[in-house]
Amino acid sequence: MATKRNAGAFDFGFTMPEWPMPTFSNWAFAEREDRIEAKAVASFQKMGKTVLTHAEQAFDDHMEFVSHRLHEDFECAKSLSQCTMPEESMATLQSFYTRMATEYQEHFEKQAALFRDSFSENAAAVEELNETALESVNELSKAAEESLEEVKPAKTFAKRKTASKT
Numbered sequence: 001m002a003t004k005r006n007a008g009a010f011d012f013g014f015t016m017p018e019w020p021m022p023t024f025s026n027w028a029f030a031e032r033e034d035r036i037e038a039k040a041v042a043s044f045q046k047m048g049k050t051v052l053t054h055a056e057q058a059f060d061d062h063m064e065f066v067s068h069r070l071h072e073d074f075e076c077a078k079s080l081s082q083c084t085m086p087e088e089s090m091a092t093l094q095s096f097y098t099r100m101a102t103e104y105q106e107h108f109e110k111q112a113a114l115f116r117d118s119f120s121e122n123a124a125a126v127e128e129l130n131e132t133a134l135e136s137v138n139e140l141s142k143a144a145e146e147s148l149e150e151v152k153p154a155k156t157f158a159k160r161k162t163a164s165k166t
Contacts, residue, residue, distance in 0.1 A: 032139040036132060043129040047122050054118035058111055065107045072100070 076096040083089040 032136075032143055036136040036139060039132045039135075040129060043125050043132060046128075047125045050118055050121045050125065054114050054121075058114050061107075061110060061114070065103070069100070069103065072096070072103075 076092065079092050079096075080089055083092055
């Protein structure tokens with residue numbers, strides 16, 4: 001089992017004793033990795049929740065719109081069946097198509113606003129994820145430096161030990 005001072009079973013640094021990169025202590029990275037992972041996962045969860053919430057709102061709104069439009073279509077057909085003069089039919093159709101065009105435009109604007117809101121919220125989550133990535137680079141480089149500092153005294157001791165044998 002790997003400990004803070006000795007490397008694990010898959011550390012092959014012993015095969016190349018003069019390798020310029022020392023083995024890193026896994027413990028120098030553990031806490032930082034956990035914190036960074038938690039922040040990254042939280043950002044992805046926030047994006048998923050945002051997408052699902054806005055998709056649900058968009059589908060609900062669209063279903064209400066479709067239901068309303070279907071009702072209006074049947075009402076128009078009913079009104080047309082009661083018309084007795086061509087002018088009356090034309091007025092009914094003109095009114096129907098004017099309302100329909102307005103309602104479709106309003107529906108599209110609502111759907112576009114939902115898309116914009118979702119995009120804006122997800123852009124903010126992506127920005128948080130970007131900041132987490134930058135933080136992870138800084139934190140992991142600090143951990144590497146700390147690990148190097150931990151390994152230096154052990155290397156010096158090993159060199160002294162081999163020098164005293166000769």
